[in-house]
Amino acid sequence: xxxxxxxxxxxxxxxxxxxxxxxxxxxxxxxxxxxxxxxxxxxxxxxxxxxxxxxxxxxxxxxxxxxxxxxxxxxxxxxxxxxxxxxxxxxxxxxxxxxxxxxxxxxxxxxxxxxxxxxxxxxxxxxxxxxxxxxxxxxxxxxxxxxxxxxxxxxxxxxxxxxxxxxxxxxxxxxxxxxxxxxxxxxxxxxxxxxxxxxxxxxxxxxxxxxxxxxxxxxxxxxxxxxxxxxxxxxxxxxxxxxxxxxxxxxxxxxxxxxxxxxxxxxxxxxxxxxxxxxxxxxxxxxxxxxxxxxxxxxxxxxxxxxxxxxxxxxxxxxxx
Numbered sequence: 192x193x194x195x196x197x198x199x200x201x202x203x204x205x206x207x208x209x210x211x212x213x214x215x216x217x218x219x220x221x222x223x224x225x226x227x228x229x230x231x232x233x234x235x236x237x238x239x240x241x242x243x244x245x246x247x248x249x250x251x252x253x254x255x256x257x258x259x260x261x262x263x264x265x266x267x268x269x270x271x272x273x274x275x276x277x278x279x280x281x282x283x284x285x286x287x288x289x290x291x292x293x294x295x296x297x298x299x300x301x302x303x304x305x306x307x308x309x310x311x312x313x314x315x316x317x318x319x320x321x322x323x324x325x326x327x328x329x330x331x332x333x334x335x336x337x338x339x340x341x342x343x344x345x346x347x348x349x350x351x352x353x354x355x356x357x358x359x360x361x362x363x364x365x366x367x368x369x370x371x372x373x374x375x376x377x378x379x380x381x382x383x384x385x386x387x388x389x390x391x392x393x394x395x396x397x398x399x400x401x402x403x404x405x406x407x408x409x410x411x412x413x414x415x416x417x418x419x420x421x422x423x424x425x426x427x428x429x430x431x432x433x434x435x436x437x438x439x440x441x442x443x444x445x446x447x448x449x450x451x452x453x454x455x456x457x458x459x460x461x462x463x464x465x466x467x468x469x470x471x472x473x474x475x476x477x478x479x480x481x482x483x484x485x486x487x488x489x490x491x492x493x494x495x496x497x498x499x500x501x502x503x504x505x506x507x508x509x510x511x512x
Contacts, residue, residue, distance in 0.1 A: 195503075200502075201459070202462045203502050204241075206474050210427070211485065211490055212246075213245070213486075219411050219488060220488035221488075228260075239494050246271070247486050249272070250272045250286040267300055269302065271329075273306075277332075280318065304328060305330070307486075333363070334362065344385050344389045347359050347361060365398050366420060370418045380447055383433040386433075387430075387433040392482075394482075394486065395485040399422070401420060402502070403452045403500075426482070427477075427478070429446040430477055432467060434482070435469065
């Protein structure tokens with residue numbers, strides 16, 4: 192544990208460890224491959240490296256990334272690749288081949304060990320899973336927040352039971368750069384509850400740049416429209432509540448709706464929200480077995496906000512000033 196972690200409250204360490212997958216290639220940041228890779232490597236060497244998870248990029252960018260990788264990395268970069276939707280069978284299969292080729296050539300400086308793919312029906316999920324079931328990949332299947340959600344989560348639970356491993360997980364899209372397109376709180380709460388009921392792990396993506404729910408600009412443009420965005424503290428504390436099974440959907444909904452950071456109280460042995468209290472073990476268990484991570488095109492923005500809220504200690508590094 193680094194000095195930075197030593198002075199971070201233990202419940203916060205349990206909640207934030209490896210939480211943020213860096214997706215700087217994606218909107219609204221839309222950075223070049225060299226810049227996003229440079230950023231990721233700098234974050235790995237920063238005081239907050241322990242909050243960092245995977246580098247996320249589209250499968251079409253793998254060849255560009257390969258050109259930028261050097262032989263002097265201390266360890267392989269952990270990479271998650273966003274695939275074509277499962278409806279594009281040919282594109283999905285071609286993406287798998289690209290990953291296999293990349294891993295064979297760059298095993299010492301970059302390793303794709305996770306994929307992310309949109310599926311709209313149990314049939315699409317079954318076909319995509321069959322295509323990659325022999326690959327040692329963690330799979331995050333992005334699920335629609337409609338009447339197909341429960342059948343798809345049930346299918347993921349059945350795959351886990353049949354295979355005996357937990358490589359197949361759900362993914363929820365929690366944001367958008369378009370006003371009005373952010374999923375509502377009821378649909379997010381339902382996703383968390385259904386996944387918890389079936390013991391299906393998940394990651395989130397999009398729109399979780401800030402710790403607490405509020406209205407923010409949707410892009411970095413000077414004239415960007417604003418909309419109410421979900422907070423990642425809301426998201427993963429609501430996930431903890433759903434996973435430990437001490438709350439109902441209405442309570443999960445209210446956690447997601449919380450707009451004041453002081454409602455989340457850090458204590459020495461856990462985190463409190465109103466009369467609900469989650470222990471260190473419950474937070475750790477929920478993070479490892481349920482809410483795994485979220486993708487963000489910014490790492491400095493959520494870290495800076497956490498420092499401002501007092502959840503993380505400040506750093507002298509210019510990256511986070």
